[in-house]
Amino acid sequence: MRDFDFPGRSAVHGINGAVATSHPYASQTALEVLRNGGNAVDAAIAAVATLCVVEPHMTGIGGDCFVLYAPGGGGEVVGLNGSGRAPAAADLETLRTQGLEAIDQTSPHAVTIPGAIDAWCRLHERHGSMDFAELLAPAIGYARDGYAVHARVANDWHSLAGKLRNNEAAAAQFLPGGAAPREGDLHRQPALADTLTQIARQGRKAFYEGPIAEAMVASLKALGGVHALEDFSSFESEWVTPISSAYRGYDIHQIPPNNQGVVALVMLNILEGYDLAKFGPLSPLRTHLEIEAGRLAYDMRNRHLADLEALEVSLDRLLSKDWAAELRAKIDPECAFPDIPDLGLTTSDTVYLTVVDRDLNTVSVINSLFHGFGSGILSAETGVVFQSRGASFRLDPAHPNRLAPNKRPMHTIMPGLATRNGQAEIGYGVMGGDYQPFGHARLLTNLIDYEMDPQAGLDCPRVFALGNRVEVEKSLPTETLLGLQQRGHTLTLATPSLGGGQCIRIDRKRGVLTAGSDPRKDGCALGY
Known part of the structure; x- marks a missing residue:
């Protein structure tokens, strides 16, 4: 509350x-x-x-x-x-x-x-x-x-x-x-x-x-x-037929490649293996696990993601729970990955509704x-x-996302929608260029694992791993920052703040729609 x-x-x-x-x-x-x-x-x-x-x-x-x-x-x-x-x-x-x-x-x-x-x-x-x-x-x-x-x-x-x-x-x-x-x-x-x-x-x-x-x-x-x-x-x-993955009883839907929505699903598949609710929403451990899951998922994106016709690895493989378990096994809960390469990530802006x-x-x-x-x-x-x-587009002739006539580039913008028991429950999105999969994973785990309402879930402080450094918003508690540094993360201040999002959740039992809008932007949620 x-x-x-x-x-x-x-x-x-x-x-x-x-x-x-x-x-x-x-x-x-x-x-x-x-x-x-x-x-x-x-x-x-x-x-x-x-x-x-x-x-x-x-x-x-x-x-x-x-x-x-x-x-x-x-x-x-x-x-x-x-x-x-x-x-x-x-x-x-x-x-x-x-x-x-x-x-x-x-x-x-x-x-x-x-x-x-x-x-x-x-x-x-x-x-x-x-x-x-x-x-x-x-x-x-x-x-x-x-x-x-x-x-x-x-x-x-x-x-x-x-x-x-x-x-x-x-x-x-x-x-x-x-x-x-x-x-x-x-x-x-x-x-x-x-x-x-x-x-x-x-x-x-x-x-x-x-x-x-x-x-x-x-x-x-x-x-x-x-x-x-x-x-x-x-x-x-x-x-197109959306791609999806299950997360704690919800089906999370994304647009298939050339869209990067699969990156958020890979992050969630990795995080599903942890009992996040035990750690607290702003705890160093929860934040560390999100950072490491993101690094693994974005590395996959940079190596493989392209327009669907040019994809060289199957979506079934990328969305496999077994593969997520292999990736999860690489994470040390007490230590950041050593020698992380520059993932070439940046933030940019768009609108979501x-x-x-x-x-x-x-x-x-x-x-x-x-x-x-x-x-x-x-x-x-x-x-x-x-x-x-x-x-x-890449100008590397060997990369699946290479420039070609009439080809769609790998795309960062990604709407989200979650269903449960065969019914739509959450319309959501978090903008911010490359940041968006991080934003989706952060918001959904806030809503599902920590039972936040849409506004609280959007308000929650954010981090973004750009590779060997992590951008953090100034609203993160000192305890969280110290815990990340103790695990070996190099922290820099996110300027401006990370992304912006909107969310509506359907409560069928009470017959009510609950909406939130990101305070990082000028917008608002309205209902009647």
């Missing part, structure tokens, strides 16, 4: 519906859709479109989207992979002959075909109930009439000013007067409003064909990109540009900021 003598948030409870997003405008938009008779999918689409305007550094229609959905709150979960592919003309050897060892996030070669709009349209076509144009109307209003910049958005925006100055169009749109907006400033995106209006009227065709697509391709080609109109017009997101409606339809949505303001490249005519997801 929350200690009311200290600052904090209470969990939010709803009866007819609940929403949790990273921005108050998006949460309000989603709740209004539910109140007006829309279902969870309708509310999620309206909310994510709003986020693409009011959190422009975190997400946008020039990015990608993944969805997990449990219709009617049942145990059958469907997945949608709305991640973009490399252009058909992408060529690994050409980049290598230019002396490149990696794709820079601000390069046009980092821009994969945006998948978000196609994903929204396909999700709405199959599971939505309201008019699509009505769902985009709030986002269009914010883009055209303006929105007040909130605190966390302003903080991040300011830190990205240097990146924005590298692109004339981006600087003109996002550095009005030569500087990032301050908290409380009004900001408008009229070109984006026009593009969203065309999408509202014509659906996905307006984005992937015709003048908007032509303008986007021209912007990329002018910078040396190899994108073509056919890359846009031929794009299709993909309905979850919605549950009166019929218990449960949707878990994540939408991203990858790095802050993605590639930093703006198509001025359309208002579209392009993502930087292609920076995840």
Whole structure:
């Protein structure tokens, strides 16, 4: 139970519906859709479109989207992979002959075909109930009439000013007067409003064909990109069967590769072998075990993970409880792994939201540009900021995640959904680039092993093992930090704090939805 003598948030409870997003405008938009008779999918689409305007550094229609959905709150979960592919003309050897060892996030070669709009349209076509144009109307209003910049958005925006100055169009749109907006400033995106209006009227065709697509391709080609109109017009997101693993009576569902959701499942499979509840949620031992499980799971990711068609090891092997036991046996509860290599991990930002409606339809949505303001490249005519997801490709010809034409890169953003006894129970996600599997494992063990409510589970201090050093949030107790150092961990302060998440839990016995929203962001949970 929350200690009311200290600052904090209470969990939010709803009866007819609940929403949790990273921005108050998006949460309000989603709740209004539910109140007006829309279902969870309708509310999620309206909310994510709003986020693409009011959190422009975190997400946008020039990015990608993944969805997990449990219709009617049942145990059958469907997945949608709305991640973009490399252009058909992408060529690994050409980049290598230019002396490149990696794709820079601000390069046009980092821009994969945006998948978000196609994903929204396909999700709405199959599971939505309201008019699509009505769902985009709030986002269009914010883009055209303006929105007040909130605190966390302003903080991040300011830190990205240097990146924005590298692109004339981006600087003109996002550095009005030569500087990032301050908290409380009004900001408008009229070109984006026009593009969203065309999408509202014509659906996905307006984005992937015709003048908007032509303008986007021209912007990329002018910078040396190899994108073509056919890359846009031929794009299709993909309905997929989620992968899952059991954890203490729950089935935890994730999107299959090219998504990194399997990393969280491997972490949970390792941690399942410990009676975590005995150790205490902030104990050094619980935190140490999470760090070591993460190091093992991320090492697997870096060696093996790629698009499903390029995967060179079976998913059955990666999700095997026997293999998890082999990995667990490598962990010393009293000593950190020696000689840990640099895992090449970084944190980045995105948006995550979850919605549950009166019929218990449960949707878990994540939408991203990858790095802050993605590639930093703006198509001025359309208002579209392009993502930087292609920076995840490897330029090593022997690696399964190597760049290739029409190939999807390994993807960090991952929605989560947990079922129990054949019924949806938890819609959740924790954003933060490479951090996300750590965040998923932390939140789920908080909810399941330590019986925290969604808000308390999100509030809990976090750590992230980047390899041979561990980032820790300043809210971790001294006892925990000392215990980690005694086990040989090298600690550094996480700046900024790690990730941000949302969560809704369904309590069927009491007929109540309980929601939480991460205090590390501007957002909130709402219910009615």
